[in-house]
Amino acid sequence: MKVSLPVAFDDSRKPACEVDNQNKDEAAIWESFKNGNESAFIYIYQTYFDALFTYGCQFTQNEDIVKDAIQDLFIELRKNRKRLGKTDSIKFYLYKSLKRAVIKACGQWYNRCEEFNSERTFGFSFSHEQILIERQLDEEKTKKLNKAIQLLSPRKREVIYYFYYEGLSYQQIQELMEMSHVRSARNLLYKALDFLREQIK
Amino acid sequence: MTSIHLIPLKMDKMSQENSHINEFLTNPEFVRWVRDPDKQLEVYWLQWMEAHPEKKEDLKLAREVILGFKFHQKHPDPGLRQDVLANILNGDSKSNDGFYRDQTMTKRQSFLRGAWSRINQFYKVAAILVLAFGLAFSLNYFNGQPPQPLPLAQVKIIHKTTAYGEKLNFKMPDGSLVWLNAGSELQYPESFDSLERVVHLKGEAYFEVQSDKDWPFRVISENLTTTALGTSFNVKEEDDGVMSISLLTGKVKVENGLTAENVLLLPGQQLNYSQESKKTLIGPFEESRVLGWKYGLLQFHNATFDKVRTELEKWYGVKIKVTGQPPRKWKLTGVYQDQNLEMVLKRISYIEQLDFTINEKNVHIKF
Numbered sequence: 004m005k006v007s008l009p010v011a012f013d014d015s016r017k018p019a020c021e022v023d024n025q026n027k028d029e030a031a032i033w034e035s036f037k038n039g040n041e042s043a044f045i046y047i048y049q050t051y052f053d054a055l056f057t058y059g060c061q062f063t064q065n066e067d068i069v070k071d072a073i074q075d076l077f078i079e080l081r082k083n084r085k086r087l088g089k090t091d092s093i094k095f096y097l098y099k100s101l102k103r104a105v106i107k108a109c110g111q112w113y114n115r116c117e118e119f120n121s122e123r124t125f126g127f128s129f130s131h132e133q134i135l136i137e138r139q140l141d142e143e144k145t146k147k148l149n150k151a152i153q154l155l156s157p158r159k160r161e162v163i164y165y166f167y168y169e170g171l172s173y174q175q176i177q178e179l180m181e182m183s184h185v186r187s188a189r190n191l192l193y194k195a196l197d198f199l200r201e202q203i204k
Numbered sequence: 205m206t207s208i209h210l211i212p213l214k215m216d217k218m219s220q221e222n223s224h225i226n227e228f229l230t231n232p233e234f235v236r237w238v239r240d241p242d243k244q245l246e247v248y249w250l251q252w253m254e255a256h257p258e259k260k261e262d263l264k265l266a267r268e269v270i271l272g273f274k275f276h277q278k279h280p281d282p283g284l285r286q287d288v289l290a291n292i293l294n295g296d297s298k299s300n301d302g303f304y305r306d307q308t309m310t311k312r313q314s315f316l317r318g319a320w321s322r323i324n325q326f327y328k329v330a331a332i333l334v335l336a337f338g339l340a341f342s343l344n345y346f347n348g349q350p351p352q353p354l355p356l357a358q359v360k361i362i363h364k365t366t367a368y369g370e371k372l373n374f375k376m377p378d379g380s381l382v383w384l385n386a387g388s389e390l391q392y393p394e395s396f397d398s399l400e401r402v403v404h405l406k407g408e409a410y411f412e413v414q415s416d417k418d419w420p421f422r423v424i425s426e427n428l429t430t431t432a433l434g435t436s437f438n439v440k441e442e443d444d445g446v447m448s449i450s451l452l453t454g455k456v457k458v459e460n461g462l463t464a465e466n467v468l469l470l471p472g473q474q475l476n477y478s479q480e481s482k483k484t485l486i487g488p489f490e491e492s493r494v495l496g497w498k499y500g501l502l503q504f505h506n507a508t509f510d511k512v513r514t515e516l517e518k519w520y521g522v523k524i525k526v527t528g529q530p531p532r533k534w535k536l537t538g539v540y541q542d543q544n545l546e547m548v549l550k551r552i553s554y555i556e557q558l559d560f561t562i563n564e565k566n567v568h569i570k571f
Contacts, residue, residue, distance in 0.1 A: 031463075031464045032464060034464070035464035035466075038466070040459070040464065040466075042461060043464065045289070048289060048292070049285070049289075052280070052285045052288070052289075053279065053280060053285065056278070056279070056280040056284070057277045057278060057279060057280075060277070060278035066278070066280075070280075070284065070288060073288060074288050074291055074292055077288075077292045078292050081292065125275075126275070126276040127273055127274060127275040127276060128273075128274050128276070129269075129272040129273060129274065130272060130274050131272060139261070139264065139265040139268055140265075140268060140269070140272070145272075163273070164275060166232075166235065167235060167239070167270060167273050167275075168273070168275045170232070170235060170236055170239065170240065172232055173232070189230065192230055193226065193230065196226060196229055196230070
């Protein structure tokens with residue numbers, strides 16, 4: 004198997020080979036849905052509903068808002084299917100639309116919203132559930148790390164969620180977080196990591 | 205019990221090591237390897253570690269950090285997904301639990317109204333944009349979890365089955381005619397749905413569909429759905445996983461639930477789809493070859509012995525035992541009109557060296 008070592012980490016780097024095949028399948032399913040295939044629509048719905056719900060709940064504690072947003076989203080998609088653009092990542096497409104819908108439904112401005120500053124938006128913590136043969140982080144550092152995570156701004160928590168949990172690319176993060184440049188996404192991640200590192204010194 | 209190394213966190217040092225950890229932590233390929241590795245990534249990073257032993261510790265630390273991130277998530281209540289889907293298919297923009305509990309509209313009507321209201325619109329435009337009705341498509345895509353449309357009103361399903369050696373010819377509730385070949389099964393409702401006629405086929409059948417352009421006729425076989433408006437066509441599912449649909453008159457649309465392909469067939473065209481290679485081929489066909497079975501024509505074209513044996517078992521409803529082996533390049537081409545098994549085997553034995561005995565439904569062929 005031919006493998007090349009990266010020299011620099013390119014923001015716009017394509018995902019691994021295997022993901023490309025998956026992308027082709029997704030593009031086909033999306034096209035099929037757009038052309039009127041109802042099974043494709045239902046498949047998309049069933050496949051991504053749970054993830055969308057979990058994602059939507061990152062923005063608000065109000066589950067009804069999330070549920071309604073998802074419902075409205077799929078009604079709209081189904082109604083306007085022919086006019087929709089192409090995509091090879093259905094999940095990302097849906098995420099973009101859902102985030103807009105949920106924030107709008109919250110009726111509050113993203114950056115100012117009290118709710119978005121709560122610890123529970125994009126909340127995460129650090130824990131050593133994984134049995135690692137050799138651990139670098141001891142108990143004390145772990146505690147400090149968790150305290151530090153609580154101090155992260157919601158936007159930094161959001162970028163960490165996208166990057167480490169959803170495995171999105173910088174480009175996708177830029178789009179989702181409405182940043183002007185791809186490097187802004189990378190910078191935000193760096194800032195988040197730097198912040199954490201500072202806190203556990 | 206794992207031991208915890210009390211190594212001071214390397215991040216303490218304001219040195220180049222910091223940026224190396226960062227390089228791992230900010231590298232999407234690294235993250236993907238840690239959280240969701242595939243073979244390619246495994247190979248890549250193991251090779252990388254071997255090439256950079258001095259960075260191994262940093263890599264491990266970065267890995268530990270990523271693995272340690274636990275994201276707080278809310279999961280939907282069970283049943284929420286289906287409830288919302290019901291609302292969506294109904295086209296209502298606000299949650300509308302009351303609607304589905306409404307007793308005045310039958311469950312069947314309300315389900316159909318939402319999901320199938322598009323059909324009339326399509327046919328007015330004379331476009332055959334057909335909705336491949338869930339079953340075939342979803343059974344292949346869902347990992348064992350089919351979608352839950354609202355239960356339809358209880359309709360009795362009729363099963364018409366042919367054993368090996370049998371053929372059947374019958375009329376369906378709408379007047380359409382079916383010829384069912386041996387070893388096949390057709391399922392259809394006692395009375396067809398008002399919006400469309402759907403049947404499920406295993407094996408091979410020839411259809412002469414009553415013409416009605418506002419009432420599509422659909423044959424679901426494996427993952428292919430063939431939709432006809434008023435036509436005659438043959439659908440065949442072979443043992444080696446090849447599906448073929450041959451159109452004689454009219455127009456049909458074939459949708460593949462697995463590959464998401466849609467094809468419109470014209471008279472004289474045959475569509476071949478291989479489950480194995482997932483390839484679709486369209487080409488002309490010979491009517492006598494495809495429909496011969498309907499007229500009592502048994503035929504072989506460069507058939508291997510296995511194929512001949514299978515076909516004979518199906519056609520005559522017998523069990524064939526074989527002693528010895530046919531010669532390697534055994535290929536049979538022959539056409540037998542309304543002949544019994546003994547005649548057919550006799551004729552084959554003239555060309556190829558074989559002996560046979562027939563004992564009721566048991567046949568013994570000796571090479």
